[in-house]
Amino acid sequence: MSVDLLANASRKARDLEDENLCAALQLAEGDERWNALLCPPLDPAKCGTDVQLFDERHVMCPDLYLATLSGSINRVNELLGLTNETTTINDASPDVQVVFEDTPENQLGGKFHGDGLCTLQEVTAGKNTMLHIAAEQGHVELVKLLFRMDYTLLTSENSSHQTPLHLAARAGNHGIISLIVFLAQQSPIGVYEVLTKRSIHGDTVLHEAVRNGHERAVQVFMTAAPALSAEVNNASISPLYLAVVRKSVGVVNALLEYKHASAAGPKKQNALHAAVLGNPDITSMLLHWRPELAYERDDDSGSIPLHYAASDGDVDVVQEILDRASSAVYIQDKEGWSPLHVAARMCHYSVIELMINRCSDSVELRDNEGRNFLHIVALHGGRISSSLKNVLYHHGSKKLAKPGNKINLDHRHCLEKIVHERDNNGNTPLHCASMNGSSDMIKELIKLGADETLINNDGKTALDYSISQGSVFLMAHSTIALVNRGATFGPQRQDKLDHWKSEGIIEKLSKNLIVVCILIATVALSAAFNVPGSYSGDGIANLRLKKQYNIFIVFDTLAMSASMTAVMLLVVGKAVTERAARICFAISLNLLWICLFTMELAFVLAVSVALGNGKYATKTLVCFLPMVFFTSTIIVTTLYCFPKPWTVYKFLMVSKDQQTRRQIEIQRPTLTTYIRISSLFVILNIFFYLTIIGFLWYAGNLSYSISQHDI
Structure with a gap:
């Protein structure tokens, strides 16, 4: 251990007045492991670490960078201190051999500027050389110049291990690509070394061209080195897979010219897995090139391309696969799902019909839980109305997406079996x-x-x-x-029955309905004393002699009375038995519907009377629009929220099984409330329809009589 370092540490320990630390340092002599802790962290000689110092001489001069970026050969020559004689490039013929000059002047340059010397060894922050920049920008003459000065730049790598050819391929500079291939072959390096270089991600130069969609560049590579199409990168992705993902038909066509090209993708997918998701043309090309792709499984779920196509629901793509590989319908993934199961899960009934007609016995396939495709349709697709009508009751011929393809199979008997x-x-x-x-x-x-x-x-x-x-x-x-x-x-034992858990639905809705009804009552009360036309000096409404005004008052009174009654019923419903609470809730809900309807009519009449005589087009629009919206609401609510009246009648009157009726009363008492609400709702809606028709008839006659009187 260095005596100076130990003495310095002992002196600091004494300054801290730490006796234990001083004693420990006295015993530290000869302890090599403590030596590393006492060394300064950036002292390679004492710490034993290899610290690479940053060499500012290799940082590219800003002037040189801009000159290379712009392709200015004169400026580059000036900054490198080169003469015209040393930079002359023989372009007479591609057959002319290039003479490589390794003079010190060509390697280091000779012009000082600023505080440094411009050389070919200077690189950017991303470790790009001048040749990287020139190749990416497509400066042909500058590439030739740099190559003559130092041909080893062809294999130089930046921080991502990309060569100048990688950058030229990424930019799609096919002229530069051809030039670099020619120059590499003329140099001692050789074209193989340049073309087979890989980036940090394992990408070849063909990967770069394909990823960026440069068709002409891809054609150059497929001419010079078609075997590159058989290579995959570190993620096991082939150039063909990248082309399919980009939906580049021209690039795909160029790659398919090599029969040994790889179609590999991530997680053992192949190019067909990607193509079936919305690319019928590319799907057809791949199946024609290599039909066996249709049977390859991915590594994620064991799915084949037909699973992907069935999930997407494109009938054209599914039909294309079945034309080339119809037995793919029978292949199941790791969960036992066939493409038919997948189409059922996604509710793609046209795809289901196509697959059943092609391979009728595929309906017998079961997943790992023993479910056929009807189980999956029932679990996931049952909320779509008429979900299986095309599949269950198909008769005669039907054209699918492709013209001339007719289906003549009635497959109802296939489904009856399962x-x-x-x-x-x-x-x-x-x-x-x-x-x-x-x-x-x-x-x-x-x-x-x-x-x-x-x-x-x-x-x-x-x-x-x-x-x-x-x-x-x-x-x-x-x-x-x-x-x-x-x-x-x-x-089941009747005392052990599970009751339907409404989770306090009526209780939650009652609180909201009370607030809504009180708001309606407040608005109706305000409208009664803020009438259209205001009041005269003696406090009498100015429009009291108008029929529309009198009807407005009646409707406004109905809205306020119905809302107040609903509030009282909802409040009482919180203090009575559960059955009585459900009855109060059912009546209150219908009273709320009456409030909304009468408020709508009151609004129409108030606007109509406020417009006065004339304005017949405006009055008609004011009457028509609210009625259209309200009628549409009634129709949608009736169709999608409540059962059909005849089904309710059959449920109440036709059912003979008393045990079933008793169990329903025990398990689902809310069902009776729901049926009462729906029955009253239907009756109210019939009344509303008649009211609307009468109202529109009255408004039309009134407008007509007023117009005749004015004439």
């Missing part, structure tokens, strides 16, 4: 549809022949699972659809 199949838990597709709350899917499966009384491994039927829905709409629709078709519950 509609009763049970998965590993004993669930049929009908069980899955009930879990999903899809009344449309339930109806379609029952039409197909599904048995609604089958039980699974837990002894539950499809009707038992309709209670699993968190939404009252889905629960009600699926329950009504199953009961109307004769579904029954599984045998």
